Amino acid sequence: MILMKNQIIKLAGVAIACAVVSACDAEFDNPISGNTGDSGTADLSKFVTIGDSITAGYADGALYLAGQENSYPAILAQQFAVVGGDANFTQPLVSDNLGGLLAGGNQITDNRLVLDLTDPTSPSPVNLTGTPTTEVIGSGLNGTAFSNMGVPGAKSFHLGAPGYGDPAGILLGLSNPFFTRFASDPATATMIGDAAVQAPSFFVLWIGNNDVLSYATTGGVGTDQLGNTDYTFASYGSNDITDPIAFGIVYSGLVGALTANPAAQGVLVNIPDVSTLPYFTTVPYNAIPLDQATADYLNSNPNTIAYNAGLQAAVGVAPGFTQEEADARTINFVAGQNAPIIEDETLTNIGAPLIRQATANDLIILPVSGYLGTENANAVDVTPPAGLPWGLGTPLTDGDVLIPSEIAAIDTARAAFNTTIQAAADADANLILVDSAAIMQEISTTGIDYGTGAINADYATGGAFSLDGVHPTARGYAVVANRIIDAINTGFNASIPAVNPGDYTTIFVQ
Amino acid sequence: MKIRILVIASMCLSTSAFAGGYRVALQGQKALGMGHTGVAMTDSSEAVFFNPAAMTFLENDMDVSGGITLIDSVIKYQNQTANVAAETDNPMGTPVSFYISQRENEKLSYGLGIYTPYGNAVEWQKDWAGSHLVNNIELHAIYIQPTISYKLSDDFSVGFGPTIVSGSVDFNRNLSTSLIDANGDRSNVTLKASNVTAIGYNVGFLVKPSNDLSVGISYRSKVVLNARDESADFANIPASLQAAYFDTTFNADLVLPAELTVGVSYNLNSDLVLALDINRTYWSAYENLDVQFNNAAGTSLNPRNYNDANIVRLGAQYAMGEDLTLRAGMYFDNSPIGDGYYTPETARADSVGYTAGASYKVSKQMELDFSFLMLTFDEFNGSYDYYDQSGTLVSFSGDYASSVTTIGFGLNYKY
Incomplete structure (x- = not known):
């Protein structure tokens, strides 16, 4: 009994001591607090990034202050600083959160997009109103080079183009106002020159997106320059696909400039598939709901009947025109979801309009959601079937849709670019590859669970992509930054801490 | 002795309140000292709660017990992947209890109990990583239980009391993982309900x-x-959503589950009493915490799907002379929460409680009671996988570590 009594007293004593000193406070076995990390073999003392809008922190159709502050380079620099890296990472910050640019006092780019939910049945992105204050000519930022050399709109070959920031060329579309704003010398400097002159010990090069993307976002109206041996790029239009051989020549020059110091280390990022972007996946190919009466009305249109009859009559008559194509081009609306009529310049010319209904193999671009099925106020030449609504009476134009041949051209070029990028990373032991194509693929299929939440590629609601449907949100950029950190940690035996993507914003509701 | 313990107690008022599921088993100072056993104890009016049938076996004609418990609790959260950590700053929980048992005759006793078996007070830092699930919650449920107890024979008694329950809740969480207004402030909703009443009962056999x-x-x-x-109340709603997300009313059902307890107590000798209780709490009744809003927010689905869970409680009481009684106990509390349902308002793993207590007779009628509880939780990695983000179920996961310590004071008056 004495033993029992002593045990009771002892237990009581332990409990009292705990209550008094709170010594039993919960603690983790492996607390993350106090995790200072380590840069491993990476020399992060001078960090420079170069690329396009993604690198600049562009989002919601504009380059605005909060976007830049949460750019993936800014997040990387902040986390590098935790492990003793470059504490003086600089960005050419714009003047406000409206995001529009002024050139000589005139607004030349739109303000950022916000979502207006006044009518909950039709949420619509609208440009934020207000007069922007970011002047690109005589900004006061010229004269030095910035650590973040991301310039929205830049293609691979723009990085080495002298005068890419020449103010004289802005209104002619020959130069880039974003670079005008902060080029060390707008009239003569090159982006790669301004990056290389800083002699980075560590860099990220993420370029080539726009070499396919500008073609894609404009629905493939540009030219696929595959095989073009013009390595001055003078013959290129702004929405063309860059020839892969030309890309390879340019890319090795860029890597060479950044690795002029053989000890320089860096990350090369490849190019994602455009079909992982909500800009191309939000509008389904069969977006138009019809009831039976409306479908019957549309099908009874004499022009439709005549067009369909003409197709059948041309089989075996028009050279190369098959029954299969005739059937595929036949216009027929049904009760339920319907594909819009689209122009397709690859169809066989039988003297009839080059139109068909869209299929699951076509990608309709995001802006079409703004007018699909609504009346075409400017329609003059009404092609069959008659009636004005876009996609029903007026075919969607070449620039509204990526058709399979255009998608194939994009894929071919992108695959070649990524082979080039992979090879460049493989060729230098100081360089690692970050497979952004795989990251974007993951976001668009399963989504990415970042522990405290998740993002996917659903437009406006998924959290990964901003309202322009192409550029990530700050949260999306944070996920990308974490993946780059992961790759650096693996490649350079480092333990740079990640950020919590949940702490970063997504889209903005007006 | 008395003074020293009071001093210790006042030093303990340092931090904050209760972690874990919202059953707060602190319904008697004497019982808590013995691992919160009591279904087969016949030594105080705490029996009104623990087993109404035991009232007829109380020694005195009148027995009054009252007490208050101060709860210091913390929940810590971290997510290794997202490199983020958080910790609650819970308000001090102060559940009270009051019991009176009066003997009418040899066979019949009646009494009254007022106690708070369910409650929760968790306060995370506003806009923390899990703020779309909870920023803060405070739940109170007061039970008022008039009770009769009747001896069917010399060694067998039954007791019964209807419970009049009055609940209140104050709950705030952010509307989504991301929505903010033009100032960048997170959109959130506060639910407030008070004096929500319901009727139940408490029945016992001894x-x-x-x-x-x-x-x-x-x-x-x-x-x-x-x-x-x-x-x-909806706060920080973006301008274009204000017409849809206006301040409104809500409907919700909160389940306070049934509990079955069986137990024994045994007087090993004149000084030493041993007790064993097994609780089964029918948590499976807690299927969801769905909230129906009367505006565009519609119905918020929050599945919980708890499982029935058992608690095994052991206690001992030792009379150390005439005036002083010492108690000790422990219990093993199995979490009712299944994989994928760990929400940060009740992030609760299996736990082991260590308790101690003492009573000191200041007079023949008056006794002071003290209790201590140290509840230790396994550190665990858990997630809540059922947060609906625009039609996609999104998971919130991480490591949780919790602790609870309580100190309680009571008065027992009998004659």
Whole structure:
């Protein structure tokens, strides 16, 4: 009994001591607090990034202050600083959160997009109103080079183009106002020159997106320059696909400039598939709901009947025109979801309009959601079937849709670019590859669970992509930054801490 | 002794309140000292709660107990992948209890109990990583239980009391993982309900096969608090959404599950009493915490799907002379929460509680009671996988570590 009594007293004593000193406070076995990390073999003392809008922190159709502050380079620099890296990472910050640019006092780019939910049945992105204050000519930022050399709109070959920031060329579309704003010398400097002159010990090069993307976002109206041996790029239009051989020549020059110091280390990022972007996946190919009466009305249109009859009559008559194509081009609306009529310049010319209904193999671009099925106020030449609504009476134009041949051209070029990028990373032991194509693929299929939440590629609601449907949100950029950190940690035996993507914003509701 | 313990107690008021599921088993200072056993104890009016049948076996004609417990709790959260950590700053929990048992005659006793078996007070830092699930919650449920107890024979008694339950809740969380207004402030909703009433009952049976052995069973019924047309305040809503997300009312049902307890107590000798209780809490009744808003927010689905869970409680009481009684106990509390349902408002793993207590007689009628509880939780990695983000179920996961310490004071008056 004495033993029992002593045990009771002892237990009581332990409990009292705990209550008094709170010594039993919960603690983790492996607390993350106090995790200072380590840069491993990476020399992060001078960090420079170069690329396009993604690198600049562009989002919601504009380059605005909060976007830049949460750019993936800014997040990387902040986390590098935790492990003793470059504490003086600089960005050419714009003047406000409206995001529009002024050139000589005139607004030349739109303000950022916000979502207006006044009518909950039709949420619509609208440009934020207000007069922007970011002047690109005589900004006061010229004269030095910035650590973040991301310039929205830049293609691979723009990085080495002298005068890419020449103010004289802005209104002619020959130069880039974003670079005008902060080029060390707008009239003569090159982006790669301004990056290389800083002699980075560590860099990220993420370029080539726009070499396919500008073609894609404009629905493939540009030219696929595959095989073009013009390595001055003078013959290129702004929405063309860059020839892969030309890309390879340019890319090795860029890597060479950044690795002029053989000890320089860096990350090369490849190019994602455009079909992982909500800009191309939000509008389904069969977006138009019809009831039976409306479908019957549309099908009874004499022009439709005549067009369909003409197709059948041309089989075996028009050279190369098959029954299969005739059937595929036949216009027929049904009760339920319907594909819009689209122009397709690859169809066989039988003297009839080059139109068909869209299929699951076509990608309709995001802006079409703004007018699909609504009346075409400017329609003059009404092609069959008659009636004005876009996609029903007026075919969607070449620039509204990526058709399979255009998608194939994009894929071919992108695959070649990524082979080039992979090879460049493989060729230098100081360089690692970050497979952004795989990251974007993951976001668009399963989504990415970042522990405290998740993002996917659903437009406006998924959290990964901003309202322009192409550029990530700050949260999306944070996920990308974490993946780059992961790759650096693996490649350079480092333990740079990640950020919590949940702490970063997504889209903005007006 | 008395003074010293009071000093210790006042030093303990340092931090904050309760972690874990919202059953707060602190319904008697004497019982808590013994691992919160009591279904077969016949030594105080705490029996009104623990087993109404035991009231007829109380020694005195009148027995009054009252007490307050101060709860210091913390939940810590971290997510290794997202490199983020958080910790609650819970308000001090102060559940109280009051019991009176009066003997009418040899066979019949009646009494009253006022106690708070369910409650929760968790306060995370505003806009923390899990703020779309909870920023803060405070739940109170007061039970008022008039009770009668009747001896069917010398060694067998039954007791019964209806419970009048009054609940209140104050709950705030962010509307989504991302929505902010033009100032960048997170959109959030506060639910407030008070004086939500419902009726239940508490029934018990006690048999004393011998003078030294008691066997008890008690059952406290499920109570569902139906909050109807209570207030839902939406804050920091973006301008274009304000017409849809206006301040409104909400309906929600909060389940306070039934609990069955069986147990024995045994007087090993004149000084030493041993007790064993097994609780089964029918948590499976807690299927969801769905909230129906009367605006565009519609119905918020929050599945919980708890499982029934058992608690095994052991206690001992030792009379150290005439005036001083010492108690100790421990219990093993199995979490009712299944994989994928760990929400940060009740992030609760299996736990082990260590308790101690003492009573000191200041006079023949008056006794001071003290209790201590140290509840230790396994550190665990858990997630809540059922957060609906625009039609996609999104998971919130991480490591949780929790601790609870309580200190309680009571008065027992009998004559």
